[in-house]
Each structure stands twice: as C-alpha cells, then as structure tokens.
Amino acid sequence: LWDGAREHGLRKGVTQCLTLPNHAQGFLSVSGTSHCQGPFAEDELEMRLRTLTELSLLTLLRLEDEMVMPPEMKFSRRELEILKWTAEGKTSAEVAMILSISENTVNFHQKNMQRKFNAPNKTQIACYAVATGLI
Known part of the structure; x- marks a missing residue:
C-alpha cells in the first residue's frame, strides 16, 4: 500500500476510523505530496480530521446511505x-x-x-x- 502511494507521489497521509451509533464502521483518508504547510499543528489537524470524519459519516447515517447502514439494521x-x-x-x-x-x-x-x-x-x-x- 505504502509503496503504491509513494509511486503516485503521496508522501504523507492520515486515516481516521470511526464507529457509528449503529455499529457501522467507516473511515476517511487524506493524503498529500508533502508534510502539512500551514497554520495548524499536526495534533490539531488530526482533531479536525476526526471531526470531519464524524460529520461525514453521521450525515450518511442520517440519509440512511447504504455505506453506513448494516443491512440487518434497516x-x-x-x-x-x-x-x-x-x-x-x-x-x-x-x-x-x-x-x-x-x-x-x-x-x-x-x-x-x-x-x-x-x-x-x-x-x-x-x-x-x-x-x-x-x-
């Protein structure tokens, strides 16, 4: 996986996993070609990614998107x-x-x-x- 990412120029990445209230699990990955350049520390970026992951998955849950709705829970x-x-x-x-x-x-x-x-x-x-x- 990492070799493939490097072949495409990706050098830095973070994946955030989350378990939803319905026990479905999801994740969000963000990657780039270099280390973060900007006003945020790495810890703050991880916190923001967690928030973004949670909001994204909860929105899908609210919409009952099949990605986050286990079939037996419909x-x-x-x-x-x-x-x-x-x-x-x-x-x-x-x-x-x-x-x-x-x-x-x-x-x-x-x-x-x-x-x-x-x-x-x-x-x-x-x-x-x-x-x-x-x-």
Whole structure:
C-alpha cells in the first residue's frame, strides 16, 4: 500500500476510523505530496480530521446511505413506528390501537425486528434502539 502511494507521489497521509451509533464502521483518508504547510499543528489537524470524519459519516447515517447502514439494521417506517411505541412502554394491543392496525400485524413486525436484532424479546429491541440512537 505504502509503496503504491509513494509511486503516485503521496508522501504523507492520515486515516481516521470511526464507529457509528449503529455499529457501522467507516473511515476517511487524506493524503498529500508533502508534510502539512500551514497554520495548524499536526495534533490539531488530526482533531479536525476526526471531526470531519464524524460529520461525514453521521450525515450518511442520517440519509440512511447504504455505506453506513448494516443491512440487518434497516427498518421499514412501520417497524420504526412500532419500535417507538414499544420503547414508550405500550403493549402490542395499545400499539395496534394507536396505529389503527391489528395486534397480529404489530406482533408480526416485532418478530421481524427481533430477528434483525437477534434479540429474545421486544424489550431488548427497544432498549438497544434507544441506546444506539435508532429512535
């Protein structure tokens, strides 16, 4: 890798890795032909790169870009509605009434979410979703 970079005139580079709240991982690399020339110290440049990486990846996350959305973490709008009400402590029957759907439909979506989260129950799904910022 380094030999290939040098062959193309790249002499200096930094890569910043980051794990997002949904556990997806991403990185941003910046490289150049010489050491940094300018008003910023190397430590400050690393801090700025970390901020840029975080903002870039969080923007992709907000847009639900496939690069940062693990497939098993994608939810339909209906699943997210059910998840939100479940996290509020509503029973399946209450969620069904709120959303004007059948209790069987609520249970169907909750089972799908359990499978996606690999969770034993709906309480664990709701806790995880809140902890990771999904809802």
